[in-house]
Amino acid sequence: MTAVLPISAEPAALPQEDIQPGRWRRMPPKAKVGAVLLGLFVLTAIIGPLVTPYDPSYQNPSPDLSLHAPYGAHLLGTTQSGQDVLSQLLVGIRLTLELAFLVGVVATALSVIVGVTAAFLGGVWDELLSLVSNVFLVIPALPLLIVLLGYLQTKGQTATIVVLSVLGWPWGARVMRAQTLAIRNRDFIAAARETGEKTWRILAYEIVPNEVSLIAASFVNTVLYAIGASVALAFIGVTNLNSWSLGTMLYWAQSQQALQLGAWWWFVPPGLAVALIGAGLVLLNTGIDELGNPRLRDATSASRIAGRWLRPADPTPVLAEVSQRRGRLAGFLHSFSRSSLLDETQRGQH
Amino acid sequence: MPFILRRVGFYLVAAWVALTVNFFIPRAMPGNAVQSIMGKFPNLQPSAYHALEAMLGVGHPGSIWNQYGSYLVDVFHLNFGTDVSQYPASVSTLLGETIPWTLTLVGTATVIAFLVGTALGIVAGWRHGGALDRVLPGLMFLQAIPYFFFALILVELFAAKLHVFPLGQGYAQGLIPGWHWDFISSAVYHSLLPALTIVLTSIAGWMLQMRNVMITTIGEDYVIAAQAKGLPSRRVIFTYAARNALLPQLQGFGLALGFVVSGALVMEIVFSYPGIGLLLLNAVTSNDYPLMQAIFLVITFAVLLANVVVDLIIVFADPRARAREATR
Numbered sequence: 001m002t003a004v005l006p007i008s009a010e011p012a013a014l015p016q017e018d019i020q021p022g023r024w025r026r027m028p029p030k031a032k033v034g035a036v037l038l039g040l041f042v043l044t045a046i047i048g049p050l051v052t053p054y055d056p057s058y059q060n061p062s063p064d065l066s067l068h069a070p071y072g073a074h075l076l077g078t079t080q081s082g083q084d085v086l087s088q089l090l091v092g093i094r095l096t097l098e099l100a101f102l103v104g105v106v107a108t109a110l111s112v113i114v115g116v117t118a119a120f121l122g123g124v125w126d127e128l129l130s131l132v133s134n135v136f137l138v139i140p141a142l143p144l145l146i147v148l149l150g151y152l153q154t155k156g157q158t159a160t161i162v163v164l165s166v167l168g169w170p171w172g173a174r175v176m177r178a179q180t181l182a183i184r185n186r187d188f189i190a191a192a193r194e195t196g197e198k199t200w201r202i203l204a205y206e207i208v209p210n211e212v213s214l215i216a217a218s219f220v221n222t223v224l225y226a227i228g229a230s231v232a233l234a235f236i237g238v239t240n241l242n243s244w245s246l247g248t249m250l251y252w253a254q255s256q257q258a259l260q261l262g263a264w265w266w267f268v269p270p271g272l273a274v275a276l277i278g279a280g281l282v283l284l285n286t287g288i289d290e291l292g293n294p295r296l297r298d299a300t301s302a303s304r305i306a307g308r309w310l311r312p313a314d315p316t317p318v319l320a321e322v323s324q325r326r327g328r329l330a331g332f333l334h335s336f337s338r339s340s341l342l343d344e345t346q347r348g349q350h
Numbered sequence: 351m352p353f354i355l356r357r358v359g360f361y362l363v364a365a366w367v368a369l370t371v372n373f374f375i376p377r378a379m380p381g382n383a384v385q386s387i388m389g390k391f392p393n394l395q396p397s398a399y400h401a402l403e404a405m406l407g408v409g410h411p412g413s414i415w416n417q418y419g420s421y422l423v424d425v426f427h428l429n430f431g432t433d434v435s436q437y438p439a440s441v442s443t444l445l446g447e448t449i450p451w452t453l454t455l456v457g458t459a460t461v462i463a464f465l466v467g468t469a470l471g472i473v474a475g476w477r478h479g480g481a482l483d484r485v486l487p488g489l490m491f492l493q494a495i496p497y498f499f500f501a502l503i504l505v506e507l508f509a510a511k512l513h514v515f516p517l518g519q520g521y522a523q524g525l526i527p528g529w530h531w532d533f534i535s536s537a538v539y540h541s542l543l544p545a546l547t548i549v550l551t552s553i554a555g556w557m558l559q560m561r562n563v564m565i566t567t568i569g570e571d572y573v574i575a576a577q578a579k580g581l582p583s584r585r586v587i588f589t590y591a592a593r594n595a596l597l598p599q600l601q602g603f604g605l606a607l608g609f610v611v612s613g614a615l616v617m618e619i620v621f622s623y624p625g626i627g628l629l630l631l632n633a634v635t636s637n638d639y640p641l642m643q644a645i646f647l648v649i650t651f652a653v654l655l656a657n658v659v660v661d662l663i664i665v666f667a668d669p670r671a672r673a674r675e676a677t678r
Contacts, residue, residue: 030487135364137605140653142612143630143646144371150634150642151375231496232616238634250499259506271499278494286490289562 031287037280041273045097048090056088056244070265077265080256088244089269095157095245096227097277102161103226107168108219112211114169115176116203119184130177133170141167145229149238156240160233164226172218179214183207217288224281231274246270357661361654368650372643373421377414425647441644444629449648451520452625455541456614459548460607466549467556468599472592474557475564476583486561489554497613501547501620508543515543518622544621552610559602563595570594597668604660607653615649 053075060082070077076085118129148163183189184207192202208215233239234247241248249270253259258266474482492500509517521527521536567573568591576590618627626645633641 131360131363134360135367138361138364138608138654138657139368139371139650140608140611142608142615143649146630146634147372147375147642147646150637151639228496232498232612235496235498235616236619236631236634250496254498254502259502260510267499267502271496271503274499275491275495278496279491282490282494283487 028287028290030283030290034280034283034285034287037276038284041093041097041277041280044090045094049094052084052087052090054084054087056083056091059083076269077263079252079266080258080261080263085266085269088249089246089273091244092246092249092270093273095243096230096247096274099157099161099164099230099245100223100226103164103168103230104219104223106161106165107222107226108172108215110165110169111172111218111222112176112208112215115173116180116207116211118173119177119180120199120203120207126177129173133173133177136167136170137174142229142232145233146236146238149233157243160230160239164229168222168225172222175214175218176211179211180207183210213288217285220281220285220288224278224285227274227277227281246274250274354658354661354665358658361658365651365654368647369422369425372647373418375643376639441641444641445626445644445648448624448626448629451623452614452618452627453652455544455623455625456548456611456617459545460552460610460614462545463549463552464556464603467553468560468596470553471557471560471599472564472587472595474561475568475595476587476591478565478568482561486554486558489557492551493554495551497547497551498616498620500551501544501617504543504547505620516540518620520624540623544617544623547620548613548617552613555606556599556603560595560599563598564591567591567595597664600660600664600667604657607656607660611649611653 053073060078062082065074065078065082066080068074068078068082074084074086076089078084079088114129114133118126145163145167149160152159152163189202189206192206197206230239230245231247231250234241234245234251235254237251239245239247241251247270250267253263253267253270258264470482474480474486477483505515505517508514516522516539519540521533521540527533573586573590576586581590614625615627615630617623618625619631622628626648630642630645632638633645
């Protein structure tokens with residue numbers, strides 16, 4: 001006699017709200033806060049430059065308007081040369097997010113291409129590409145960025161995007177490679193191969209769609225890196241200082257001693273904007289992590305999943321390292337990686 | 351071949367890549383570095399053109415491979431050429447003066463942040479859902495603030511307004527650096543606020559990572575078995591759970607070092623601290639290309655060396671690895 005539990009029932013038999021509670025309601029609260037925060041800034045970036053009260057570069061010659069505290073006509077006050085801080089902020093958010101978004105797209109695309117090809121081709125190619133990404137992970141990025149941008153005569157937005165993208169892919173590539181290795185040996189890939197699918201089709205239509213959530217997480221991380229790096233580079237003064245981004249705002253505020261002159265309204269808003277965008281991205285990413293690993297969720301707050309209150313679940317999926325056969329050259333290359341140690345010790349036990 | 355030797359092999363490859371990238375950057379970039387330096391310093395004689403070319407290795411005679419060879423030899427002998435902006439000081443001398451400052455301050459602050467963050471992470475992981483979990487969002491926000499922004503506000507608050515700490519610099523003006531009490535106490539006093547900013551901004555990352563690994567480790571069967579046997583909590587936490595959670599934490603430490611160093615560069619700029627980061631800023635603002643490149647190499651090598659140390663610690667801390675090394 002078999003008792004039919006509601007859990008094992010056909011999904012269609014469950015009440016409608018139980019199976020379709022909406023993605024939004026299933027999201028961990030941290031991710032929701034992060035998404036709302038980011039949404040507000042993206043909205044500002046889209047609308048902001050259209051509604052700026054002044055030209056951000058316009059210098060009001062009136063001496064009264066030099067470093068004026070916030071008031072009706074200038075909601076965030078003015079800079080030393082009488083420029084409107086609010087207008088600069090609105091334009092700056094657009095420019096900074098635009099740069100971070102483009103770097104995120106290019107670097108994530110690179111990391112997907114490198115990571116997926118490495119794992120799929122396997123053998124020497126895999127070890128070679130892994131070696132390259134490990135090398136670029138271990139070389140500190142900021143000094144290299146400074147040297148590269150220092151040599152460029154034109155330090156425009158495009159140059160910064162290119163340089164940041166070129167150095168931003170290795171971490172994502174590592175993650176994508178690990179995931180592809182785990183997927184590669186699944187049955188549906190084998191089936192696709194058996195039916196004679198071309199390799200590029202398997203990659204584009206079978207493997208990559210299964211990694212969308214990971215690609216999203218990698219994208220969020222890269223955007224975070226791009227914002228941090230571009231603001232730091234602007235603060236050091238190796239980007240185009242004539243354009244208005246959050247970083248260049250901070251650069252001018254600092255170099256004209258905004259804080260020492262007590263002009264907090266000039267210095268605090270751009271820094272706070274960067275901090276809030278960053279916090280939104282971090283929250284979103286932790287939320288994504290918690291979605292994948294229920295144990296990391298706040299233990300005190302049981303979450304409502306599919307209409308039921310659930311405490312953080314016990315079993316954690318353990319990602320087993322997929323064992324591979326390596327050729328001689330590939331094995332030699334692999335033996336230089338940190339993970340080779342664990343492989344060997346595990347093999348030694350059996 | 352023992353694990354650690356193979357890792358050193360990997361770091362040698364990484365060092366070679368850094369050297370090669372460094373060699374090709376000035377040659378691959380559009381524009382002429384020599385001309386831009388000549389433009390920047392109008393009082394340079396036209397005859398200096400060839401000297402600059404030789405220094406930057408741009409107009410070098412011989413094929414590119416010959417140049418590459420002599421470049422590698424020069425770097426191996428720590429000969430980074432003559433400085434442009436602080437002529438005639440050699441780049442190596444400038445580096446020698448600034449590296450100890452950075453190494454002491456950044457090294458100490460990073461190790462403190464790592465230790466405190468890991469300890470807090472152990473507690474937060476063990477008391478999952480406790481008081482420490484509640485401060486996590488605040489710490490994450492602290493991590494998201496641009497470092498220099500946070501540091502500048504602390505300087506304004508504690509140094510300019512409250513006068514608790516000095517405004518910047520490495521030591522009080524008028525002191526002669528040396529091994530005497532006045533200088534050392536002044537240097538320590540000047541390093542407190544910079545160290546505090548590094549610790550505060552980087553602690554959240556270590557704590558979060560350790561907490562997450564701890565939570566996963568605590569769920570393992572052997573930890574539950576240890577608890578079921580009635581072992582004291584302290585023993586379960588430290589000898590069973592934390593010890594194993596520490597390995598991923600250490601690996602993360604190695605990978606994060608590059609970011610730590612990058613943060614430290616900006617720190618020195620904020621505090622006018624006489625280290626390698628401030629030197630890099632000066633090199634950038636005065637288009638001092640030889641100095642810029644040498645600093646990049648030095649920082650890279652330092653990070654690689656620190657990674658070797660981390661690998662050694664991993665081998666030492668992981669009994670499986672130790673057993674393996676011993677049987678070879």
